[in-house]
Amino acid sequence: MLAGIRDPSLRARGLEKISWARRFMPVLDTIAGQLDLTGRRVGLVLMLEPKTANLALTLRDAGADVIVTCPASEVADDVAAALAHAGVTVLARSDASPADDRDFALRMLREGLDVLVDDGSRVVRLAHAENLLDGLVGAAEETTSGLRPLRVMEDRGELRIPVLAVNDARSKYLFDNVHGTGQSCVMAALDLTGLQLAGEVCVVAGYGYVGQGVARYARALGARVVVSEVEPFAALRAHHEGYEVLPLLDACPEAGLVFSATGVAHTITGEHLRAMRPGAVVAVAGGVPDEVETGDVPPGVTVLAEGECVNCAAAEGNPIEIMDLSLAVQALAVEHLVRRGHAMAHAVHLMPAELDERVARLKLRALGIGLDTPSARQREFLGSGL
Amino acid sequence: MSDGHRRAQTVIQNILRLTNLLMAGKRVAVLGHEPELAARLRAMGAQTLVTDPAGALHGHRVLPAERALPVADLVVGAKREHLGLLRDGAILATAEPSADLFAVPAGTTAEPSAELLAVPAEPFAGPVGTRVRDGITAYRLDADREVFVLDGAYGPNHGHEASVPDGAYGPDHGHEVSVPDGAYGPEHGREASVLDRAC
Numbered sequence: 233m234l235a236g237i238r239d240p241s242l243r244a245r246g247l248e249k250i251s252w253a254r255r256f257m258p259v260l261d262t263i264a265g266q267l268d269l270t271g272r273r274v275g276l277v278l279m280l281e282p283k284t285a286n287l288a289l290t291l292r293d294a295g296a297d298v299i300v301t302c303p304a305s306e307v308a309d310d311v312a313a314a315l316a317h318a319g320v321t322v323l324a325r326s327d328a329s330p331a332d333d334r335d336f337a338l339r340m341l342r343e344g345l346d347v348l349v350d351d352g353s354r355v356v357r358l359a360h361a362e363n364l365l366d367g368l369v370g371a372a373e374e375t376t377s378g379l380r381p382l383r384v385m386e387d388r389g390e391l392r393i394p395v396l397a398v399n400d401a402r403s404k405y406l407f408d409n410v411h412g413t414g415q416s417c418v419m420a421a422l423d424l425t426g427l428q429l430a431g432e433v434c435v436v437a438g439y440g441y442v443g444q445g446v447a448r449y450a451r452a453l454g455a456r457v458v459v460s461e462v463e464p465f466a467a468l469r470a471h472h473e474g475y476e477v478l479p480l481l482d483a484c485p486e487a488g489l490v491f492s493a494t495g496v497a498h499t500i501t502g503e504h505l506r507a508m509r510p511g512a513v514v515a516v517a518g519g520v521p522d523e524v525e526t527g528d529v530p531p532g533v534t535v536l537a538e539g540e541c542v543n544c545a546a547a548e549g550n551p552i553e554i555m556d557l558s559l560a561v562q563a564l565a566v567e568h569l570v571r572r573g574h575a576m577a578h579a580v581h582l583m584p585a586e587l588d589e590r591v592a593r594l595k596l597r598a599l600g601i602g603l604d605t606p607s608a609r610q611r612e613f614l615g616s617g618l
Numbered sequence: 619m620s621d622g623h624r625r626a627q628t629v630i631q632n633i634l635r636l637t638n639l640l641m642a643g644k645r646v647a648v649l650g651h652e653p654e655l656a657a658r659l660r661a662m663g664a665q666t667l668v669t670d671p672a673g674a675l676h677g678h679r680v681l682p683a684e685r686a687l688p689v690a691d692l693v694v695g696a697k698r699e700h701l702g703l704l705r706d707g708a709i710l711a712t713a714e715p716s717a718d719l720f721a722v723p724a725g726t727t728a729e730p731s732a733e734l735l736a737v738p739a740e741p742f743a744g745p746v747g748t749r750v751r752d753g754i755t756a757y758r759l760d761a762d763r764e765v766f767v768l769d770g771a772y773g774p775n776h777g778h779e780a781s782v783p784d785g786a787y788g789p790d791h792g793h794e795v796s797v798p799d800g801a802y803g804p805e806h807g808r809e810a811s812v813l814d815r816a817c
Contacts, residue, residue: 240654249751252754253639256639282638410641415640415641422631423631428623429627449662451661452658452663453627453661453686454623454627549638553639566665599643
């Protein structure tokens with residue numbers, strides 16, 4: 233059987249990265265002291281890097297037995313080594329084949345988890361398909377694209393555990409999807425290509441939260457941004473925020489850099505790729521498999537990271553401060569499932585608003601940002617119903 | 619495209635790649651005349667602090683360096699004379715190698731003068747940095763303050779394609795990095811050209 237990690241000797245370097253990240257994770261740090269997961273077994277399926285390692289350590293410190301797995305393309309072997317040394321079970325290595333990755337996920341599920349934290353709902357779906365749900369109280373899902381299939385399963389009556397939609401917490405999507413994925417995907421594309429954005433045309437397919445962030449950061453660095461949408465309100469929103477809105481095929485010929493930010497397969501097709509000029513670069517922000525049809529890329533056009541989410545596959549993922557928020561929500565979701573999961577319907581549930589707000593308030597406190605309190609006269613106005 | 623625009627993007631790329639941090643909401647002091655860089659940082663959501671009064675017309679906060687540095691999370695273009703003013707945890711993108719920033723200048727005694735450093739001389743008697751991550755060295759200024767210096771984020775290599783520092787870590791990695799006295803050769807110690815160049 234394949235060893236869980238690739239190279240234990242990398243742990244010192246991994247520990248350094250984990251410690252650097254921890255300096256910028258005040259919210260998770262605060263929550264860490266307030267959790268009790270004694271005797272619980274928690275499975276984490278998140279991109280294995282320094283920030284998520286801090287979530288694993290936080291859950292371990294709260295008394296949980298933590299198992300981490302992750303597809304090969306998203307594994308930092310040094311971080312994996314540091315976590316393994318710290319007493320976390322790690323089943324993730326950068327040289328694993330897709331079959332190994334699946335085997336790792338199955339091994340994790342067979343350990344008998346109380347709670348599963350998933351990214352893309354791959355392992356939640358695997359657990360359903362392989363009938364490995366015994367004892368699983370519930371799962372927390374990190375992403376928009378992971379929640380979509382779970383909601384389809386719920387509608388069909390096929391979902392057999394409660395799922396907390398961590399992605400849909402405001403502390404998560406308002407910042408992680410917009411600023412985290414936005415900044416990091418734009419920067420990863422520039423790091424990989426050496427492209428100078430000033431004066432360049434950047435096309436963003438999809439103007440959801442991720443697309444809004446990508447557009448914002450591309451514009452910040454001097455690009456002229458063109459947005460493509462299928463949804464009328466999103467298109468109008470992009471228009472009002474000052475972006476040119478065009479059908480994707482019409483936008484392609486001018487583009488120096490094209491982002492797919494739809495989270496929908498077959499967004500950028502062979503026809504789009506053929507409409508691009510030589511030198512054009514295509515990247516996926518967020519992302520699902522086959523978002524870019526990479527089977528037939530014309531010469532001169534480059535698809536970054538083989539069409540996987542560019543900031544995860546080719547850089548260090550989202551910025552640390554952003555993941556502090558998202559992973560704090562994850563930590564609270566794990567505890568909520570442990571406490572309440574048994575009584576929750578087999579459905580996709582929103583994070584309880586008070587937990588969501590707790591994360592936002594802790595972040596404001598860490599930043600030293602104060603809030604106003606509504607005055608008596610304001611409360612009276614609000615209470616009057618006008 | 620102007621040098622200033624090219625440098626602006628490159629500096630931002632370097633900072634974010636080396637630190638894995640978010641620019642939005644950071645208080646960033648931009649020292650020297652770098653209008654394109656300041657504008658890009660502001661557009662990315664940074665709260666920019668500049669010394670040039672004209673910066674106010676571009677949405678920057680205008681402050682003298684001695685008031686900007688104590689509140690800055692990130693300082694672009696920091697030099698030796700700024701060390702005494704930095705806050706704990708400040709991140710520095712410097713125009714000179716960190717060795718230059720902290721080392722005893724050539725031709726002086728091993729005991730750096732307070733006037734040169736504008737900080738208590740003692741911590742620099744044996745300036746030693748600790749590598750905390752690829753491309754980031756921590757320097758302890760005094761009991762309460764530690765600052766982080768980014769390798770080459772704003773250095774003489776600016777303007778070139780970003781080199782991803784994979785494998786940049788040599789066998790020394792993980793150990794304390796002692797400042798290589800004079801290791802930089804004759805060019806070492808010259809005034810940073812980047813800051814002085816008009817853009």
